[in-house]
Amino acid sequence: MNVGLEHYLIVSALLFALGLLGVITRRNLIVIYMSLELMLNSANLALVSFSRFNDNLNGQVMVFFIITVAAAEVAVGLALIVALYRKRQSAHVEDLTSMKY
Amino acid sequence: MKYEVLPWVILFLPLVAAGIITLFTLKNEKVSATLSVGAIVIGFFATVLCFRAFRFSPQEFTINWLDLGTLQVDFGLRLDPLSLMMLLIVTGVGSLIHIYSIGYMKGDPAFSRFFACLSLFTFSMLGIVLSNNFLQMFIFWELVGVSSYLLIGFWFEKASAADAAKKAFLTNRVGDFGFMLGILILWVTLHGTLNFELIKHYVQDNPAALGGAAMLAGLLIFCGAVGKSAQFPLHVWLPDAMEGPTPVSALIHAATMVAAGVYMLCRVFFIFTPDALTVISWVGGFTALLAALIAVQQNDIKRILAYSTLSQLGYMVMGVGLAAPEAGMFHLTTHAFFKALLFLGAGSVIHAMHHEQDIWKMGALRKKMPVTYWTFMVGTLALAGVWPLSGFFSKDAILAAAHHHSLPLFILAVGVAGLTTFYMFRLVFVTFFGEAKSHDVDHAHESPGVMVWPLRVLAILSIIAGVIGIEGLFAGALKSEGEHPHGIVAQLIYPFQHAPVAACSGLAAFAIGLFAAWKLYANAKSDPLPAKLGGLSRAMANRFYFDEIYEATVIRIHDAIATISDWIDRWIVEGLCLGLVRGGTDLTGRALRLAQTGNLQTYAFLFVVGVAVVLWFVLGK
Numbered sequence: 001m002n003v004g005l006e007h008y009l010i011v012s013a014l015l016f017a018l019g020l021l022g023v024i025t026r027r028n029l030i031v032i033y034m035s036l037e038l039m040l041n042s043a044n045l046a047l048v049s050f051s052r053f054n055d056n057l058n059g060q061v062m063v064f065f066i067i068t069v070a071a072a073e074v075a076v077g078l079a080l081i082v083a084l085y086r087k088r089q090s091a092h093v094e095d096l097t098s099m100k101y
Numbered sequence: 102m103k104y105e106v107l108p109w110v111i112l113f114l115p116l117v118a119a120g121i122i123t124l125f126t127l128k129n130e131k132v133s134a135t136l137s138v139g140a141i142v143i144g145f146f147a148t149v150l151c152f153r154a155f156r157f158s159p160q161e162f163t164i165n166w167l168d169l170g171t172l173q174v175d176f177g178l179r180l181d182p183l184s185l186m187m188l189l190i191v192t193g194v195g196s197l198i199h200i201y202s203i204g205y206m207k208g209d210p211a212f213s214r215f216f217a218c219l220s221l222f223t224f225s226m227l228g229i230v231l232s233n234n235f236l237q238m239f240i241f242w243e244l245v246g247v248s249s250y251l252l253i254g255f256w257f258e259k260a261s262a263a264d265a266a267k268k269a270f271l272t273n274r275v276g277d278f279g280f281m282l283g284i285l286i287l288w289v290t291l292h293g294t295l296n297f298e299l300i301k302h303y304v305q306d307n308p309a310a311l312g313g314a315a316m317l318a319g320l321l322i323f324c325g326a327v328g329k330s331a332q333f334p335l336h337v338w339l340p341d342a343m344e345g346p347t348p349v350s351a352l353i354h355a356a357t358m359v360a361a362g363v364y365m366l367c368r369v370f371f372i373f374t375p376d377a378l379t380v381i382s383w384v385g386g387f388t389a390l391l392a393a394l395i396a397v398q399q400n401d402i403k404r405i406l407a408y409s410t411l412s413q414l415g416y417m418v419m420g421v422g423l424a425a426p427e428a429g430m431f432h433l434t435t436h437a438f439f440k441a442l443l444f445l446g447a448g449s450v451i452h453a454m455h456h457e458q459d460i461w462k463m464g465a466l467r468k469k470m471p472v473t474y475w476t477f478m479v480g481t482l483a484l485a486g487v488w489p490l491s492g493f494f495s496k497d498a499i500l501a502a503a504h505h506h507s508l509p510l511f512i513l514a515v516g517v518a519g520l521t522t523f524y525m526f527r528l529v530f531v532t533f534f535g536e537a538k539s540h541d542v543d544h545a546h547e548s549p550g551v552m553v554w555p556l557r558v559l560a561i562l563s564i565i566a567g568v569i570g571i572e573g574l575f576a577g578a579l580k581s582e583g584e585h586p587h588g589i590v591a592q593l594i595y596p597f598q599h600a601p602v603a604a605c606s607g608l609a610a611f612a613i614g615l616f617a618a619w620k621l622y623a624n625a626k627s628d629p630l631p632a633k634l635g636g637l638s639r640a641m642a643n644r645f646y647f648d649e650i651y652e653a654t655v656i657r658i659h660d661a662i663a664t665i666s667d668w669i670d671r672w673i674v675e676g677l678c679l680g681l682v683r684g685g686t687d688l689t690g691r692a693l694r695l696a697q698t699g700n701l702q703t704y705a706f707l708f709v710v711g712v713a714v715v716l717w718f719v720l721g722k
Contacts, residue, residue, distance in 0.1 A: 024706050032702075093701045100699030 008049035015042035029081050029091040033074075040070050104154045107147045108162060108178040111188065112227050114140040119220035122213055130212045137216035138199045141223055145192035152189060155180040156574075161233050161298070171293055179233035179297065182574050183430065187230045187364055190437045194356045195223055197555035201445050202348040204552035205452060215255060215346065222248035226357050230364065235284045235295040238365065242280070242325065245361060246273045249353050253345040265341040272338040276328015283321030287372070290314045301371045319377035322369060323384075330362025330414045333388040337647050339411055343403040347448030350403060355410050355440040360433045363417040367426040382422025382506075386513050389415030391645065393520035397527070398630065398641035401458045402447045405528050409484065410440055412517060416499055419510065425502035427575035432495035434575075435566045439483035439492055442559035446477035449552055450532065453545040461627065462539040463532045469545045472553045474533050476560040481529050483563040485522040485611050489593055493607065494567030500607050501600035515606045522614025530622040538626065568592040 015038060022035025044063045051059030085091050118140035126132045159181035167174035199219060206215050225248050228241030247270075254266030287300065294300055326332070331339035342354050353359070366373075366381070373381065392411035399405045413436050420429035451458055453470060467474045483492035496518060503511040537543065547553065568589050596604040621629055631638040640646065 020709060024702050024709070096701065097699035100697065 005049055005053045009046060012042045012046040012049070015039075015045065027092050027094060029084070029093060032093070033077055033081070037070065037074070040066060104151060105162060107151050107154075108180060108231060111144045111147045111151070111192070112178065112224065112231055114144055115220040115223040115227065119217045119224065122217040122220065127213045127217075133213035133216045134203050137220045138196070138203070140220055141192055141199050142196050144223075144227070145189075145196045148185070148188045148192045151180060152185045156182060156185060163233065173293065174236050175234060175296065176237055177233035177296075178231040180231070182577060183364075183367060184230050186430070186434065186571065186574060187360075188227065190360075190434055191223070191226050191230060191357050194437050194441050194559070195226075195352060197558055198348050198352040198356070198441060198445065201351075201448070201552050201555040202346075204549050205348050205448055206346065211255070215252075218248060218251045218255065219349075219352070222252060222353060222358070226361065229361050233297055235287065235297070235369075238368075239277075239281065239284060242329070242361070242365075243277065245329075245358055246270060246277065249273075249342070249358055252349040252353060253342045255345055255349065259344065262344040265338075265344040269338040269342050272335050273328045276324050276326070276335050279321045279324025280326075280328070283318045283324065286314050286318040286321065290318070297368060300369075304371050315372065315374050316377050319373040320380060322372070323366065323377065323381055326362030326366050326418065327384065328362070329365075330359050330418060331388075331411055332362070332384050332415065332418055333391055334647075336388060336392065336411050337644075337651060340404050340407040340644070343401070343407050347403065347444060347451060350407070351441045351444030351448065354407065355444050356437040359410065359414055360417075360437060363414065363421060363429055363433050366418065366421045367430050370421065370426045378422045378424055380422070382419050382510060385415045385418030385420070385422055386510050386517075387415070388412070389419060389517045390513055390520075391415075393517045393524065395641050395644050396524040397520060398628075398638050400460055400628070400642075402450065402460050402463075402528065402532065403444070403458055405460070405524060406440070406443055406447055409443075409521065409524065410436075412521065413440065413484070416496070416514070416517070419514065420499040420502060423499070423502040423506045423510070425498065427572060428495070428498035428502050430575045431498050431572045434571050435483065435491035435495040435563070438559055438566050439480045439490075439563040442476060442480040442556060442563050443484065445552070445556055445559065446473050446480060449473040449548040449556065450477075450545075452548055452552070454541045455544075457539070457541055460528060460531045463542060464535045464538040465533070465542055466545060467533040469542065470547045472547060472556060476556040477533070478529065479560040479563055481525045485525055485614065486518055486607050487611060488596075488604075488608065489567065491563050491566035491568075494572065494592070494596060497596040497600070497604050497607055498572060500603035501596070504600060504603045511603070511606075515610050518607055519610035519614040522611045523618045526615055526618035527622045530618060531625065535624055535626070 019035045019037075019039030019042060022038065023032050026032050026035060044066055047059040047063050047066075049059075051057060051063075081091055084096070088095060090096075115137075118136045122133045122136055126136065159179070161177050161179045163175045163177035165173070166176035199216075202215065202219065206212055209215065222245065225241050225244035229238055229245060232238035232241060250266045250270040253269050254263050256262045257266070284295070288295060291300060291303060294303065328335050339354055339359065343350050345353075389412045392408045392415060396405050396408035396412065399408060413432070417429040417432050417436070420426070420432060449470065450463065450466060450473060453466075453473075454463060457463070479490070483490040486493045486496040500511065500514055500518070503514045570592070631642070634641075643649075
């Protein structure tokens with residue numbers, strides 16, 4: 001079987017859907033966070049495969065940027081989660097509804 | 102020409118004085134009084150200069166004020182014999198009253214405020230006098246109403262004063278409403294012209310131009326005068342206005358403001374049709390009679406003078422209505438002198454009696470207050486129309502006009518003249534003669550010089566004002582034809598040659614009135630009239646129940662309308678309309694709030710759904 005662009009894109013879409021499912025259904029903030037990263041990486045996969053099949057490096061350059069931003073985001077996000085945990089003794093989203101009506 | 106700036110100075114100095122006093126010198130009584138008195142005295146001298154310059158050459162100084170397409174409004178000052186004479190009265194009598202006020206208001210906690218209000222009033226009054234168009238006159242007309250409100254309610258901590266101020270203001274408003282409608286009718290029919298001179302030429306060139314509107318416009322404009330000059334049926338505010346300080350009563354409610362109505366009638370005399378003039382003369386005559394009857398049974402010294410003022414204003418209005426505006430203006434001038442004198446004299450008495458105003462608690466003040474007594478006597482004689490004092494000549498001019506035009510009005514006017522003498526001498530006999538009727542009289546003493554000197558000056562003016570050519574001046578300004586005597590001797594005997602019937606009836610009325618007053622009141626300890634007249638006397642003392650009638654009709658209806666409006670506002674406007682809008686918004690808000698779960702994942706889910714919908718719209722097509 002010949003592996004083409006569409007296969008990569010299908011995997012990427014599946015990864016994205018999995019990540020989204022995790023973000024929406026999981027209760028623990030850290031797991032939600034991991035799911036978010038999964039979504040980012042599915043986008044990376046799509047970009048890399050575009051780059052590979054179009055014979056230019058634009059997609060890969062973009063991926064580097066995304067990885068850099070994701071690293072910074074993780075640093076900030078995890079720090080926020082730790083701070084939140086210290087304050088509330090919980091990292092579960094259903095405990096964090098003080099903005100409710 | 103160097104005189105050009107003078108009218109502006111005359112007009113705006115009092116306003117500047119009022120402004121400075123209000124803003125800076127409320128704490129400093131001396132400076133306030135100096136500023137206010139200075140402004141009007143300078144105004145008086147400037148007026149004298151203007152009088153010399155423009156007496157024979159009427160002029161207008163105009164600047165364009167509003168320029169709104171077809172609506173052109175000028176702010177102009179008109180100087181002609183009519184306005185110059187009125188200016189002299191306002192600034193001259195005004196100056197004397199300002200000076201008198203320094204003595205009368207001494208020690209009042211709001212001394213400076215009083216002078217600020219006086220200056221504001223002077224400014225507004227000068228504005229009316231100098232106006233050259235209807236709109237400007239109306240603006241100053243209202244300003245006069247405002248300053249009159251401030252001055253009547255000067256002692257606003259007294260409920261009666263506050264009520265009187267309100268009453269004066271609201272009653273005037275009724276008349277002013279008519280005035281405004283009249284101006285609007287003129288404005289519409291004359292295609293936007295409001296300038297007096299232009300309207301005058303327009304009306305003279307084609308008398309039918311106003312058509313059916315002429316009568317209506319004339320009567321509506323007369324409504325303004327009815328309010329300001331306190332004619333029947335809007336006369337009820339003037340007697341109550343006596344709650345203000347006495348100098349105010351003298352300045353506003355005797356000499357100047359109430360004269361504004363008569364002045365306005367003369368200023369726009371050309372728009373009145375013969376029918377309108379008949380109505381005007383009867384309103385004036387009826388007011389004169391009504392007020393004179395009421396004055397007979399009043400016991401408050403200021404109220405007697407107030408009703409006397411009403412009665413004399415009725416005389417002036419009647420004069421105008423009898424197509425003799427120059428007689429009306431002449432009487433206005435002499436009346437300004439002697440009525441201001443009488444009010445200031447009454448103020449002097451009240452001051453000496455420690456604010457006692459009931460004449461039946463006075464008596465025998467003749468010896469205690471000689472200057473006040475003599476000047477008051479001069480004022481009384483002038484008002485009663487004794488030859489050769491000023492009142493005789495002006496009253497005779499009106500009587501002559503009445504004799505010429507309408508016999509019923511002539512009889513009425515002579516009757517009022519008799520009544521005038523009667524109530525004035527009742528006042529004089531009870532106040533100054535007889536024996537002391539209370540202990541306050543023992544402590545009474547003559548007022549200080551600053552109050553007495555204005556009395557002396559006004560007394561001299563009251564004596565001579567009839568023979569110094571004032572009538573000739575007005576006749577020249579208001580009528581083209583007609584000869585008038587020159588020289589003092591000629592003027593002294595002129596009434597007897599010109600209209601002997603009128604002159605002799607006037608003097609006879611005086612004699613009868615004096616005799617009756619002497620018979621009844623020369624040594625009276627209490628009023629003998631109530632016993633003799635019974636119910637009529639009670640009706641007079643109660644002012645023919647006008648206040649009660651108005652209370653029962655106008656005020657009751659007003660209250661009813663107010664209650665209904667309140668109900669509509671509370672239940673229909675606020676309850677139904679606002680309630681629906683408010684309730685609807687509130688309900689929607691509450692419903693939408695439920696979408697805010699505070700749960701991160703709900704938001705994320707909705708976000709994704711939103712993105713999916715957008716994508717479907719963008720890509721699905």
